[in-house]
Amino acid sequence: MIEALLLNLGSRDVLSGEEENLLRSILVKDRHFAAGEDLVPEGSRPPYSTLLLDGFAARYKVMADGSRQITALHVAGDFVDLHAFPVKKMDHGIVALSPCHVVLADHADLRAITERMPHLTRLLWLDTLVDGAIHREWIVAMGRRSKRAQIAHLVCELFMRLQVVRRTRGESFQFPLTQIEMADVLGISVVHLNKTLQALRREGVFTWETRTITIVDWERLQEIAEFDPVYLSISREPR
Amino acid sequence: MIEALLLNLGSRDVLSGEEENLLRSILVKDRHFAAGEDLVPEGSRPPYSTLLLDGFAARYKVMADGSRQITALHVAGDFVDLHAFPVKKMDHGIVALSPCHVVLADHADLRAITERMPHLTRLLWLDTLVDGAIHREWIVAMGRRSKRAQIAHLVCELFMRLQVVRRTRGESFQFPLTQIEMADVLGISVVHLNKTLQALRREGVFTWETRTITIVDWERLQEIAEFDPVYLSISREPR
DNA sequence: CGCAGTGTTGAAGCATATCAACTTGGGTGG
DNA sequence: CCACCCAAGTTGATATGCTTCAACACTGCG
Numbered sequence: 001m002i003e004a005l006l007l008n009l010g011s012r013d014v015l016s017g018e019e020e021n022l023l024r025s026i027l028v029k030d031r032h033f034a035a036g037e038d039l040v041p042e043g044s045r046p047p048y049s050t051l052l053l054d055g056f057a058a059r060y061k062v063m064a065d066g067s068r069q070i071t072a073l074h075v076a077g078d079f080v081d082l083h084a085f086p087v088k089k090m091d092h093g094i095v096a097l098s099p100c101h102v103v104l105a106d107h108a109d110l111r112a113i114t115e116r117m118p119h120l121t122r123l124l125w126l127d128t129l130v131d132g133a134i135h136r137e138w139i140v141a142m143g144r145r146s147k148r149a150q151i152a153h154l155v156c157e158l159f160m161r162l163q164v165v166r167r168t169r170g171e172s173f174q175f176p177l178t179q180i181e182m183a184d185v186l187g188i189s190v191v192h193l194n195k196t197l198q199a200l201r202r203e204g205v206f207t208w209e210t211r212t213i214t215i216v217d218w219e220r221l222q223e224i225a226e227f228d229p230v231y232l233s234i235s236r237e238p239r
Numbered sequence: 240m241i242e243a244l245l246l247n248l249g250s251r252d253v254l255s256g257e258e259e260n261l262l263r264s265i266l267v268k269d270r271h272f273a274a275g276e277d278l279v280p281e282g283s284r285p286p287y288s289t290l291l292l293d294g295f296a297a298r299y300k301v302m303a304d305g306s307r308q309i310t311a312l313h314v315a316g317d318f319v320d321l322h323a324f325p326v327k328k329m330d331h332g333i334v335a336l337s338p339c340h341v342v343l344a345d346h347a348d349l350r351a352i353t354e355r356m357p358h359l360t361r362l363l364w365l366d367t368l369v370d371g372a373i374h375r376e377w378i379v380a381m382g383r384r385s386k387r388a389q390i391a392h393l394v395c396e397l398f399m400r401l402q403v404v405r406r407t408r409g410e411s412f413q414f415p416l417t418q419i420e421m422a423d424v425l426g427i428s429v430v431h432l433n434k435t436l437q438a439l440r441r442e443g444v445f446t447w448e449t450r451t452i453t454i455v456d457w458e459r460l461q462e463i464a465e466f467d468p469v470y471l472s473i474s475r476e477p478r
Numbered sequence: 479c480g481c482a483g484t485g486t487t488g489a490a491g492c493a494t495a496t497c498a499a500c501t502t503g504g505g506t507g508g
Numbered sequence: 509c510c511a512c513c514c515a516a517g518t519t520g521a522t523a524t525g526c527t528t529c530a531a532c533a534c535t536g537c538g
Contacts, residue, residue: 043469061379064465069383071375083372086365086478091372091470114357122353125364126325128371133322133330135374136310140300142381143426144308147494178516187382189495194518226303230282231330239325386526417484428527433486 001103002027004077004165005051009123011164013239019120026109027051033096035176040081042093048104049082055100056176060184061092070185071138072131073097073158077165083128085110098176122239133231142187145226147196150186152225155206155213160229172214241266241342243316243404244290248362250403252478258359265348266290272335274415279320281332287343288321294339295415299423300331309424310377311370312336312397316404322367324349337415361478372470381426384465386435389425391464394445394452399468411453 002024009015030053033039039050039057052074059072059080071092074080080094085107114121134157141150162173179197183190201207205224206215215221241263248254269292272278278289278296291313298311298319310331313319319333324346353360373396380389401412418436422429440446444463445454454460 059375061375063379063383067383069379071378083368086361087368087372087472088476088478089469089472089474092375111357111361114361118350118353118360121357121360122325122350125367128364128368129322129326132367132371132374133326135371135378136298136300136331139310139374139377139381139426140302140308142378143423144302144306180516184382187378190517191496191519192494195494198518230328233326233328235328237327239327419484429485430487430528431526434526437486 001030001053002051004053004167005079007165008077009127011234011236012126013119013123013236015123016119019117019123022113022117022120026105026113027103030101030103033100033102035096035098035100037096038093039096039100039102040084040090040094042090044090045088046081046084046090047108048106049085049110050080050094050102050104052076052078052080053101053103056097057094057100058097058181058185059092059094068184069187070181072134073185075158075162075165076167079105079124079127082110082124083131097181119239126233126239130231130233133233137231147186147188147192148200149224149226151193151196151200152205152221153227154185155215156222156225156227156229157232158213159215160232160234164234171216171218172212174211175208175213176211240269240292241290243292243406244318246404247316248366250473250475251365252358252362252475254362255358258356258362261352261356261359265344265352266342269340269342272339272341274335274337274339276335277332278335278339278341279323279329279333281329283329284327285320285323285329286347287345288324288349289319289333289341289343291315291317291319292340292342295336296333296339297336297420297424298331298333307423308426309420311373312424314397314401314404315406318344318363318366321349321363322370336420358478365472365478369470369472372472376470386425386427386431387439388463388465390432390435390439391444391460392466393424394454395461395464395466395468396471397452398454399471399473403473410455410457411451413450414447414452415450 005023006015006020040046054076057074057080058070060068060070062068081090084090113124141153145153158175159168159173162168167173179190179193183193186193197208204216205221206213244262245254245259279285293315296313296319297309299307299309301307320329323329352363380392384392398407398412401407406412418429418432422432425432436447443455444460445452
């Protein structure tokens with residue numbers, strides 16, 4: 001069931017059989033959410049953390065005027081609120097952007113991992129640090145890249161992350177967001193997103209149809225995005 | 240020497256005497272950097288992590304066209320590259336924005352903490368998670384706040400963070416950045432920053448002169464920023 | 479004293495937002 | 509099974525926030 005998580009952690013260091021078994025043993029309670037439902041509400045203090053097995057989810061904050069900013073996108077294998085374990089109180093909400101299948105880990109069990117499994121603890125810590133690295137990359141994209149490059153960068157990132165958990169097929173992957181949601185990810189208006197997407201499509205960089213993104217020219221896409229995947233820490237080494 | 244770190248960690252949970260002593264014992268090698276020097280270069284694999292004792296530092300990335308985006312600001316008491324311990328390879332540089340006094344912690348010693356001091360491990364983990372929460376808040380500010388509100392939000396954040404480590408005096412704090420650096424933090428041009436700052440000054444919200452920011456109207460500043468400090472996790476509770 | 483980095487100002491242009499209308503397509507109830 | 513409906517996508521027109529460029533003032537320092 002939790003194969004995607006094992007692929008994720010396993011892409012950064014070798015997991016022992018004991019570690020794998022322990023993770024399997026604490027990740028048992030599963031749940032389903034419909035698109036639009038909150039997996040975790042802002043301000044809550046969940047006693048468990050949520051591993052996404054299938055679907056797309058997003059962390060977000062809503063402003064006083066009703067506008068929304070999505071601060072992270074999550075896919076299969078992502079521990080969407082692992083940070084809630086040390087942090088305790090959610091400072092943002094997490095919403096399902098498609099039907100989501102999740103499984104829960106009690107914070108008591110995570111605590112036990114920190115008491116007895118130092119290596120696994122470091123890998124879970126690393127998992128939250130990669131989230132942070134992605135946040136930084138988004139900040140760079142929002143602050144200093146053109147919107148066109150920002151979009152290209154996001155596509156590169158999603159492709160690499162989905163590849164780790166085997167959710168790509170050739171040069172394509174499922175991408176169930178609406179343009180409205182995508183605009184909330186990028187921090188731009190839907191209209192401008194729509195026009196920029198069309199330009200990229202016309203140029204033959206990538207297409208996005210029927211909830212599927214297909215990369216047409218990977219070289220060119222990376223070039224436009226100035227994409228360098230180091231920040232994703234996809235490299236198996238002792239941690 | 241490391242009082243600022245103890246204030247930082249101690250603002251989130253109670254530190255035992257044993258934990259304090261251990262931290263003191265591993266943080267011994269100190270160094271000084273001049274403004275403009277790199278504390279940690281991009282692409283490096285430092286065998287230690289750097290605690291900032293005094294001064295301002297920034298994490299940054301440089302784009303192909305030479306423009307720069309600062310992704311984090313660090314002040315006294317911040318472990319500027321604690322994340323390098325599990326991550327290993329730096330995906331960004333860290334530069335001193337003022338003369339900086341730092342002290343180093345060997346990764347071997349940090350590893351020992353994860354093996355024997357689970358509670359302290361969780362507090363260090365939390366420290367890196369607060370960095371992540373700040374990143375998210377910056378993403379929100381860049382994407383969905385006016386530049387004016389973004390600036391106000393940053394001032395609120397810095398004031399609260401500096402208060403934790405006792406680096407405020409009344410409604411003022413030292414802020415040694417140039418407007419050029421500040422613009423790289425916000426992801427805007429210097430010219431526009433300059434004009435927006437003047438508007439805020441004219442309105443009597445805050446002033447920024449001779450490397451010192453003074454908040455004139457804290458209520459109004461928070462209002463403009465829509466500032467809510469939960470994300471900083473400044474609350475002592477069992478972690 | 480003079481230079482270099484910083485701060486300030488005004489003018490002009492561009493990127494992006496906003497507003498409004500229209501199209502398209504999938505889902506649903508009559 | 510068709511008709512309609514609503515959400516999503518698309519388009520064009522207009523408005524504006526922000527950038528860029530260029531010039532000048534200020535200040536600290538060698």
